[in-house]
């Protein structure tokens with residue numbers, strides 16, 4: 170994703186703590202207080218410009234959504250959408266997934282979404298892939314038993330790698346689709362990348378991988 174320099178992004182995050190909680194590490198174990206309810210928390214890693222998480226939040230008002238995005242200049246677009254739509258069950262964090270265990274307590278997250286994650290095709294960058302074992306350990310460390318990772322991508326190589334990584338980890342694979350847009354999934358919420366790639370004719374792959382307790 171091209172990142173334009175937006176130095177005002179961090180100011181905007183600070184001015185909107187109702188959507189971008191300050192000091193997220195202080196909320197560890199207390200995210201239900203942030204949302205003021207005990208609804209399940211679903212986390213999207215690499216939330217980009219926010220179309221998916223905001224769409225999901227509107228579709229599922231009884232779920233709390235947290236979007237993690239490394240790039241402030243990308244996340245600011247998600248915040249702009251959130252301010253405009255004023256959806257109460259979304260929070261955005263300008264954080265790296267590597268730091269998940271400092272933000273969430275064990276058993277605090279029920280589901281993780283990974284959408285169109287960077288493929289990092291070179292072997293020497295394998296550890297950066299968000300479906301690598303190192304990241305699966307991090308997700309598992311904050312998730313409830315039997316938590317699920319829902320994964321979508323247009324990248325066949327990353328999809329094959331991820332199916333392999335999930336199964337080596339002992340996860341149960343469900344709803345594996347080699348062509349999501351030709352499948353019967355009715356409530357699919359498209360991401361920005363999904364719209365872009367599918368409009369160019371790319372096939373979209375999807376699966377759900379569940380941790381064993």
Ligand code: SAM
Pocket residue numbers: 170214215216217218237238239240243264265266267284285286287360361362363
């Ligand atoms: N999910 C969006 C979509 O489908 O339109 C964006 C996809 S974009 C290819 C991947 C996004 O993941 C980028 O915005 C990038 O900054 C973010 N990202 C990559 N590694 C990350 C990490 N370790 N923690 C948080 N975000 C990350």
